[in-house]
Structures are given as C-alpha cells and as structure tokens.
Amino acid sequence: MTLKKTSIYIILTVCLIISVFPFFWLVLTSLKPGNEVLEPTFLIMPIFDNYVNVLTDAKFLNRLGNSFFISIMTVIITVPIGCLGGYAFARLRFKKKDNYFFMLLTTRMAPPVAFGVPFYLLLSNNHLVDTYTGLISAYVFMNLAFCIWLTRGFFEEIPYELEEAAYMDGCSKLTSFIRITIPLSVGGIITTSILMFIITWNEFFFASILTRNEVATFTVHLTTFFGSRRIDWGELAAASTIVSIIPIIFAIMTRKFIVRGFSLGAVKNSK
Amino acid sequence: MSSQTDYQLTSLPNNKLVKKRRSFSRIVKNPAFLFLLPTIIVFVLLGVYPTVSAIWTSLLSYNLTEPSNVEFVFLQNYISIFKEGRFWIALWHSAQFVVTGVGLSFVIGLFIAMLLNKITRFKTFYQVGFLIPMVISPTVAAYNFKFMYNYNFGIFNSLLEKVGLERIDFLGNSATALWATVVIDIWQWTPLVILILLAGLETLPKEPYEAALIDGASPLKTFFSITIPLLKPFIIIAILIRLMDSLKVYEYIQLVTASGPGTSSETLNTYLATVGFNWFEMGSGSALGLIALNITSLLSLFLVKKTNMFKAGEEH
Known part of the structure; x- marks a missing residue:
C-alpha cells in the first residue's frame, strides 16, 4: 500500500471513529455501574445492572410493546394503500399526474409540527387521543407519500412487456398488478416496509402530543427519565441502546437500499 | 359531433x-x-x-383551557404573530440552523465520500459504520448528546479539561446552545450525504479524468471542473433532502435545550409547539402551523421544480 492510500485509510478511520463515538459512548455508559456513570472514564468491568433494571420495568416493556405494535400496524395498513397508489403513478394514465405527485411531495416536506394542532383537534374531537387508532392514523398519513414514492420506483423497473403480455391474455389491470407486478417487486416492497418501520419506530413528535399513557411509545417513555427525581443516566443509556438495536439491524439488512429509501428514490442503489 | x-x-x-x-x-x-x-x-x-379546519381555527381566538370562550377574530392571530419579535427571532434561528446544518454536513460529507471512493478494501465496512448514526432515533441522539454536553460530567468537557482548556457550558450559554443542537443534526445526517454522494461518485465515467491527467491538470482543477459538474445531480439531491429534513428538526432542540436558555435556541418548530401545546392556543397555533407549512413547502417546491428531480412515471 502506498503512503497516499495509507493516509486515506487513516483519515477515514478517524472520521468513522468520530461518527460512531457517540453511540459507542452510549453503550459504554449503559454498561457502567451506578457510581461510575458520571465519571468520564472508560469501562473497567461491564455490568448489566442497568439492563436488568430497565428490562424488568413493566412500564418500559409496555411502551416498547406499544412502539412495536404501532409501527407494525402502520406498515401493514400503509403498504397495500401505498402500493396501489405507487402503481397508479408508475403505470396508469390520468390527468395532471405531475401535479398530484407534487401534492404528495408537500406532505413529505412539511414539518410534522405544522400538523400538530390540527391533528390534535381532529383526534380530540373524535375522542381518539391516546388510542392506537389515533396515533396509527397520523403515522399512516405521514408515511403514505413515502411509500407511494418508493414503490413507484420499484414498479417502474419491472419490464412493461410482462404486464402487457398479461393484458393480452385478458387480465385486468388489478389482476396483472396482483399476479405480475407484486411478486416481481417483493424485494422492493419489503425494503420499503422496513424503512417505514424504522421511521415510525423512531418518531417522537406525534407520539408526544397524541398519547398520554395508554399507548405511549418508547420515545415518549425516554422523556420520563427527566422527571422530578434524579436523572438515572445509566438506565436511560441502557433503554436507548435497547431501542436502537432494531433499527441498526434493519439498516444493515437493507443497506443496499437505504440510500435509495432516504433519498426518496432519487438515488438508485449503488453496489 | x-x-x-x-x-x-x-x-x-x-x-x-x-x-x-x-x-x-x-x-x-x-x-x-x-x-x-x-x-x-x-x-x-x-x-x-x-388543513381546512386549521384555516378556520386560525381565525379564532381559541384556548383549549377555556373551551367556552371561543371567538371569531379574523386575521388577528396572524397580525399578532407577525408583530411579535419572538416569531421573527425563531425564524432567524431556523434559518441559521438550516444553513449551517446543511452547509457543514455537505462539505464534510463530500470530503468523506471522495475518500471512500478512492478505496476498495473494507469499503463496505466503512459504509455500514456510517449508517449507524442515521437510523438511531433522534430522541435517543438528542438525549445522548445532552449527556455528553453536560457541564459537570459530560465527556466533551472532560476532554476540554484534559487538553488544558476551560469547561464550556454548551447548553446553558445562549451563545452556544443553538450551535450545540446543530452539531447533533450534522452528526446524524452527514452519513446520508456521504452515501448519496458516494453512489454518485461510483457512476462517474473514467475518461474525463484520464484526459485531465494527460493535460496535466492539477487535482484541485480536476475536482472543480470535472467532479463537481458531473456530480451535480447527486449534489442537488443531497442538499434537497438535507434541507427538507433540517426544516423539520424538532427533537434536537426541544429535548436538548428546550429552546433555552430563555428563547436563545428557539426555532419556528419549537415555537409552534410551545404555542400549541404549552399555551394551548389553538388559534395562534393553527395560524403558525399554516405559516410554517407555507414557508417550507414553497421553499422545497421551488427547489424541486427548479431541479426537476421527482417526476411521475411514464404513461402506458
């Protein structure tokens, strides 16, 4: 290896260390015994007390379950709706298609906070604050444009000839969509679902205003560490680590597509 | 006929x-x-x-704590928002946040992407490593940085002390609070810039570089007259996505500084949340929401139209 190559690796490694350090520090803090948490020292002996405490806390487990249920339900409801919409934008003919596409775009660009008050009023008028239905509706709305976008891209990649052949054989648009398009883009649909799961799992704003106690998610639970009592940073770190594991595993699983997902389909996969 | x-x-x-x-x-x-x-x-x-009901609510004087006292005030909410200094300061903070956040993460991201494009061994390892920050919940990121920024026991301050510098009260000082939250944004989203630009760099043709080499062009000149123009579509996407995301930022500020000290790190989004959910002013909250919606949508739509980035599919 030349000197130049070596220095590139050195710089990259330094950048990577800086990039991963905050997460590393989080995990390290979570493994420290109570009296060392506030000491800026490296770890001597890992201790799992914080994890034991967090994982035996019924409230935390309950809210982790809520997060899981809400994210899964959001994906299950959004994906079929979004695939149908994505197919319409990819393959079907209708007036002012581009304009509608831009309208979809606005819901993706708008800050969720801007929808806060109207959503809260809508749900509270219908007695849906702090219910699964309420929060899941908000998430379905926020994710739908994302889902339409990504699936549209995947559907467009399927050779049109295959669908054309199905039309020739007398299939309706819907039958060919279900029999040809969906099976050919299962990979893309699964990736879209995983990304939507990550986004919903990580969401904080809507969870904080549309829930109180019954259906509160883990992101809301983390804020309760800052109550009146002394902040237990060790347990907060343990809880944070636990909830980060799922998105990290999912991200590594879908790493080929994640750039495409987060760039709203604008960047196709690199290798 | x-x-x-x-x-x-x-x-x-x-x-x-x-x-x-x-x-x-x-x-x-x-x-x-x-x-x-x-x-x-x-x-x-x-x-x-x-949205329609928000337009109607924005014309009301409506506090959730006094539901019987709802009054139609027409544009009064908008007038008092625009008259208030707090709105403009929050808007200014948002602008500062977005410009520095997007700008710095772009420069750093481009630098790292260029380096990553030069290597072959362990490339995947680095790519996966850079993925981690961007999929962690912003809530987790916010609290983790709050911990690291702490004046008494935060790692940043103990590092400062170790190299012989004075401790800095990052979050308690109105000069640094907003910038401390920008750092979280940069930390979490630079990786996305890296990966988008890397995907772009991998598609660049080799020929122009060979020609430049033969012509004896300096690396700097090659960078500005070949790499940047060829990479332009990816640069635009990266900046556009970053812009949209940093206009949405809420957690980093709400959970780390709570807009403080005072209102020195308050952005449009946290101001909006305060009006709506701390003061329970549904009227002003709706008005502010519509204003925020318009600002961000117009800005992003303008850029999207300009760049012609997202088009609907071809018809059959």
Missing part, C-alpha cells in the same frame, strides 16, 4: 350537466381512480380536512 354542437346551442345548461356526469363516470371507471381511491380517502380525511 355536429349534432352534439346543435344540441349544445339549444340547451346549454342541461348539456353541461350531462357532460359533467359523463366525465365523472369516466373518472370513476378509470382504473387509476380505483388504484388511487384508498390514497385519496386517507389524504382527504387526514390531510385536506385537518
């Missing part, structure tokens, strides 16, 4: 009705309508309806 025209001349309104009905049934029979029907229902119920 001609008979239809005659008919139209004799009884225009009636024919218009028929036409309308016909075009309606044509829309309903279009398969695209059936495919889009679920989407339309969701958007009308959860997008259009709340």
